[in-house]
Amino acid sequence: MNDKQLDKVRKGDFLLLPHYMKWVAVFPVLCGIVLFFFKEYQHFLNEEVATGMAGHLILLGFLFIIISRDKFPDERLLNLRHKAMAYAFMYGMILVIVTPFLNFLLSSLFRSGSQLDFMDYGMLSIFLFQIMYLINYWRFKQEL
Amino acid sequence: MKNTIHVQRAIHKMTQADLSEAIGVSRQTINSIEKNRYVPSTVLALKIARTFKVSVEELFELEEQD
Numbered sequence: 001m002n003d004k005q006l007d008k009v010r011k012g013d014f015l016l017l018p019h020y021m022k023w024v025a026v027f028p029v030l031c032g033i034v035l036f037f038f039k040e041y042q043h044f045l046n047e048e049v050a051t052g053m054a055g056h057l058i059l060l061g062f063l064f065i066i067i068s069r070d071k072f073p074d075e076r077l078l079n080l081r082h083k084a085m086a087y088a089f090m091y092g093m094i095l096v097i098v099t100p101f102l103n104f105l106l107s108s109l110f111r112s113g114s115q116l117d118f119m120d121y122g123m124l125s126i127f128l129f130q131i132m133y134l135i136n137y138w139r140f141k142q143e144l
Numbered sequence: 145m146k147n148t149i150h151v152q153r154a155i156h157k158m159t160q161a162d163l164s165e166a167i168g169v170s171r172q173t174i175n176s177i178e179k180n181r182y183v184p185s186t187v188l189a190l191k192i193a194r195t196f197k198v199s200v201e202e203l204f205e206l207e208e209q210d
Contacts, residue, residue, distance in 0.1 A: 074169040076182050141172075144181050 017068045025064030032057030055123050062130040080140040088133035095125055146205045150178050152196040167191040 036054035039047050069076050095102075101119055153163060160178075164171045167188065176182035177192075184192070193200045 072170040074173050075185055075188060076173040076176060077170070079182075144176060 009063070012109045015067065017064065018071075019069045019071055021064050022068040025061045025068065027061070028057045028064070029061030032061060055127075059123060059126055059130065062134070066130060066133055076144075077141070080144060081137060082139035084133050084140055088129050091132045092125065092129040095128055099125065145180065145184055145209055145210055147177065147180070148202055148205075149174070149192060149203060152198065152203065156196060163192070163195065166195050 032054045035042075035050055035057065039045075039050040039054065042050065103121060111125065149163075155158070158166075160171045160174045164174045164195075168191075169188065173182065177184050189200050189204060193203050196203070
């Protein structure tokens with residue numbers, strides 16, 4: 001690594017995309033949501049592939065939102081970003097541990113509609129991890 | 145940790161926006177520092193001190209619980 005790369009790692013803003021990517025990322029999220037809710041009305045993909053693709057589009061969009069820089073990035077926001085990441089990681093770990101129990105509980109609660117089959121639990125865990133990160137980051141920005 | 149940034153700003157007739165522009169951070173960061181919600185890095189503390197032409201010790205002071 002050269003000095004410039006080391007400096008980026010030290011400041012913690014490596015691997016972040018430009019700010020405008022936050023707005024670009026809204027597009028796959030919206031496409032994913034539209035595809036998920038209107039999958040019955042399209043004839044290009046079968047329903048199973050459409051739901052999987054919708055889930056992946058939403059996850060991809062959220063990932064871009066998460067790893068995009070803020071409008072005015074500074075050390076406080078990077079600090080908060082790391083804190084939110086740590087919180088989301090802890091919640092994510094807990095979620096992975098309780099998933100077998102959650103699976104049993106949810107399947108017995110929603111058996112009739114089977115609405116929760118739209119994502120496998122791996123995708124659901126990642127989705128919740130992303131949501132937890134975004135909520136925590138937003139909360140920290142308001143409070144700290 | 146206590147700080148006297150708002151006092152120094154008043155002396156130098158600077159707004160939070162002016163100070164944030166001078167040291168290259170957001171106005172919210174200055175607000176958080178003044179309200180003791182965020183402790184700045186050494187680099188940022190030195191930049192603020194240099195802007196007001198005072199020492200870091202004059203700006204920041206440790207409290208009993210620190």
